[in-house]
Amino acid sequence: MLKTVILIGGPQKGTRFRPLSFEVPKPLFPVAGVPMLQHHIEACAKVPNMKEILLIGFYQPNEELTRFLSCAQQEFKISIRYLQEYAALSTGGGIYHFRDQILSGGPEAFFVMNADVCSEFPLPDMLDFQKEHGDTHSFVILGTTANRKQSMNYGCIVENQQTNEVLHYVEKPSTFVSDIINCGIYLFTPEIFQHIGMVFQKNQQDMLLYPYEGEEQTNGWQRAEVIRLEQDIFTALAGQGKLYVYKTHRFWSQIKSAGSAIYASRLYLNQYHKTHPERLATNEEGGPKISGNVYIHPTANIDPTAVLGPNVSIGTGVTIGAGVRVRESIILHGATLQDHSCVLNSIVGWDSTIGKWARVEGTPSDPNPNDPYAKIDSETLFREGKLTPSITILGCNVNIPSEVIILNSIVLPHKDLNRSFKNQIIL
Numbered sequence: 190m191l192k193t194v195i196l197i198g199g200p201q202k203g204t205r206f207r208p209l210s211f212e213v214p215k216p217l218f219p220v221a222g223v224p225m226l227q228h229h230i231e232a233c234a235k236v237p238n239m240k241e242i243l244l245i246g247f248y249q250p251n252e253e254l255t256r257f258l259s260c261a262q263q264e265f266k267i268s269i270r271y272l273q274e275y276a277a278l279s280t281g282g283g284i285y286h287f288r289d290q291i292l293s294g295g296p297e298a299f300f301v302m303n304a305d306v307c308s309e310f311p312l313p314d315m316l317d318f319q320k321e322h323g324d325t326h327s328f329v330i331l332g333t334t335a336n337r338k339q340s341m342n343y344g345c346i347v348e349n350q351q352t353n354e355v356l357h358y359v360e361k362p363s364t365f366v367s368d369i370i371n372c373g374i375y376l377f378t379p380e381i382f383q384h385i386g387m388v389f390q391k392n393q394q395d396m397l398l399y400p401y402e403g404e405e406q407t408n409g410w411q412r413a414e415v416i417r418l419e420q421d422i423f424t425a426l427a428g429q430g431k432l433y434v435y436k437t438h439r440f441w442s443q444i445k446s447a448g449s450a451i452y453a454s455r456l457y458l459n460q461y462h463k464t465h466p467e468r469l470a471t472n473e474e475g476g477p478k479i480s481g482n483v484y485i486h487p488t489a490n491i492d493p494t495a496v497l498g499p500n501v502s503i504g505t506g507v508t509i510g511a512g513v514r515v516r517e518s519i520i521l522h523g524a525t526l527q528d529h530s531c532v533l534n535s536i537v538g539w540d541s542t543i544g545k546w547a548r549v550e551g552t553p554s555d556p557n558p559n560d561p562y563a564k565i566d567s568e569t570l571f572r573e574g575k576l577t578p579s580i581t582i583l584g585c586n587v588n589i590p591s592e593v594i595i596l597n598s599i600v601l602p603h604k605d606l607n608r609s610f611k612n613q614i615i616l
Contacts, residue, residue: 345362510529
């Protein structure tokens with residue numbers, strides 16, 4: 190039998206995702222119409238013999254998370270549980286802390302995946318790849334190809350091209366190492382815990398030898414339990430015949446910033462042609478004009494003269510008036526777009542209102558379309574003291590008056606604007 194662990198992090202992370210992460214834990218943010226995590230769970234539920242999905246993070250188990258888990262359990266008929274860490278234990282510490290829960294029932298292998306990636310999740314292919322490599326105790330990293338410059342923002346993998354064994358692993362190197370990058374999706378056997386345990390013991394010994402190194406005295410147990418899969422485990426395992434890379438040529442992207450959510454939405458909407466054609470809107474008599482891939486929640490109320498797409502996702506209870514144009518955007522639940530407003534490359538927050546003839550527009554932060562290996566850049570918010578032009582984000586309950594233009598700006602929640610803005614964060 191198999192299990193899956195999804196690492197969902199916690200509230201102190203996701204700062205680049207603000208102001209959207211104020212309202213909803215980042216893993217529940219809707220991408221292509223469904224919560225980010227649901228894409229992972231759908232992929233896992235299709236794998237034969239998958240018995241349980243465990244979410245590990247340090248979010249307080251709030252109402253939204255609990256409701257999502259119970260709905261997902263019913264829909265996918267699979268056990269889904271949330272295990273809350275007492276502190277941020279990093280990628281390896283979390284799975285080590287809950288190793289008894291992961292190993293209960295005796296799974297022969299388990300997947301570990303980061304919640305903030307969007308992918309076609311080639312999980313069955315990774316299982317076949319592990320079997321082909323003969324060693325049932327080997328571990329598999331999902332890798333993909335990036336361009337030389339961008340590869341240095343990720344974990345880089347040097348492989349033996351004949352056997353696909355990982356010979357060398359460096360997390361975010363300062364110079365070019367390899368164009369094969371770590372996708373944050375792994376296939377482990379229970380033996381991985383021996384390797385994590387060795388790092389834990391070493392950390393404990395270091396604590397005894399250097400109890401105050403570099404910081405005030407803290408809970409030593411907690412510091413010993415902070416273990417990073419990438420730097421602490423993969424770097425040590427590389428070149429030992431234990432770690433292999435399975436390279437995917439299908440789509441993959443990280444969802445670090447709000448801008449990357451729109452790109453991820455485009456990738457998933459495109460995949461719906463194969464996996465969920467029922468989620469894609471079509472042009473119908475008396476309905477709005479649909480151009481390209483668009484998701485519309487059944488509860489949305491849209492005027493037939495509106496033009497939507499490509500790459501648009503419309504949430505629950507959204508109202509869209511006459512002559513509205515929406516492109517490359519995510520409109521979250523309860524928002525209202527009044528007549529003849531225009532929304533391009535933007536995320537419109539929950540219950541926000543855009544007045545008549547108003548225009549909300551951002552600059553797309555897409556990967557270079559001419560480079561097949563380009564990934565989305567995780568741009569810093571500011572460059573040379575100025576806001577980097579990117580998508581426009583309206584937090585929840587933002588009110589944009591009629592005939593106003595908002596360009597390349599981030600508007601925090603509960604704001605009533607009274608004029609146009611460009612390249613600003615409106616606090």
